[in-house]
Amino acid sequence: MNAVLRVAALGFSQLVAIALLLFIPAGTFNYWQGWAFLAVFALTAWFPSIYLQITNPVVLQRRMRSGPIAEARAVQKMVMLGLYGSLVAICVVSALDHRFDWSSVPVPLCVLGNLLAGSGLVVTVMVAVQNTYASTTVQVETGQTVVSTGLYGLVRHPMYTGNVLILVGLPLALGSFWALAFVMPGVAVLAARIHDEEKLLGDELAGYREYTQKVRSRLIPYMW
Numbered sequence: 001m002n003a004v005l006r007v008a009a010l011g012f013s014q015l016v017a018i019a020l021l022l023f024i025p026a027g028t029f030n031y032w033q034g035w036a037f038l039a040v041f042a043l044t045a046w047f048p049s050i051y052l053q054i055t056n057p058v059v060l061q062r063r064m065r066s067g068p069i070a071e072a073r074a075v076q077k078m079v080m081l082g083l084y085g086s087l088v089a090i091c092v093v094s095a096l097d098h099r100f101d102w103s104s105v106p107v108p109l110c111v112l113g114n115l116l117a118g119s120g121l122v123v124t125v126m127v128a129v130q131n132t133y134a135s136t137t138v139q140v141e142t143g144q145t146v147v148s149t150g151l152y153g154l155v156r157h158p159m160y161t162g163n164v165l166i167l168v169g170l171p172l173a174l175g176s177f178w179a180l181a182f183v184m185p186g187v188a189v190l191a192a193r194i195h196d197e198e199k200l201l202g203d204e205l206a207g208y209r210e211y212t213q214k215v216r217s218r219l220i221p222y223m224w
Helices: 002-026 032-055 057-064 074-100 107-130 158-173 178-204 208-214
Strands: none
Touching: 002 032, 002 074, 032 057, 032 074, 032 107, 032 158, 074 158, 074 178, 107 158, 158 178, 178 208
16 A cells, blocks of 8 residues: 555646746646646546556566666667657646747647547556566566557557657647757657667577567557
8 A cells, every 4th residue: 555655746746846847837727738648647547556566566666667767778878868858848848838829729629639638648557567677768678578468469669659649749739839940850850769779689689570560559559
C-alpha cells in the first residue's frame, strides 16, 4: 500500500508541476484548456500508473526511470534534455499565448488536441504492458528478448510514437498555434534518440536485427 501511495503522490506532483507551467505564465486560473488537459493527463497517465503499481509494479518501475539523469549514454542525456525542453516550452508558450491572446484555436481543434495527447499517453501505458522490458531509458537488461507483437508489430518504437502524439496534440489542446513551433524540435530529438538506440539494440539484443527486417517502420507506420 505504501508503494501505491508513493505512485499516487508522484502522479499528483506531476499534475502540480504541469499546472505551475500553465497557470503561472497564463497569469490566471481562467484557462479552461489548461484544466481540460490536466483532466486528460490524470485519466490517461496518473490513474493508469496507480493501476500498474497494483497489478505489475516491476513494469511501472522501469517506466518511471526517466529523464536526462537516468540515462547512461551521453547522447541520450542530451536528447532527453531536448525532449523535456520542448514539452516545457510548449506548455509555457501556450500559457503565454492564452495570456496575451496571440492566437485563437477553435474549440474542436482543442478537443482534437486532447484526444491526440491522451491517445499518446495511453500508447505509452500500453507499451509498458505489452513489453515488460520497456523502459524510458536506453538499455538492454539480462534476459531481455525482442517483442514483435501488438504495437511492436506496427512500429519498432511505439513508445516514441506515443510521444509524437503528445507533442502534436499538446499545443492544440492548450489552445496555441504558436506553440506548434516546438513540435518539430521535439520530433527531431526523438529521431536522434531512435538512431542511437537502434545501434545499441542491434549490437546487444539478440534477434533485433532480424526484427528490423520484419518491422520496417521505426516511428510512423509506412512512413519512417
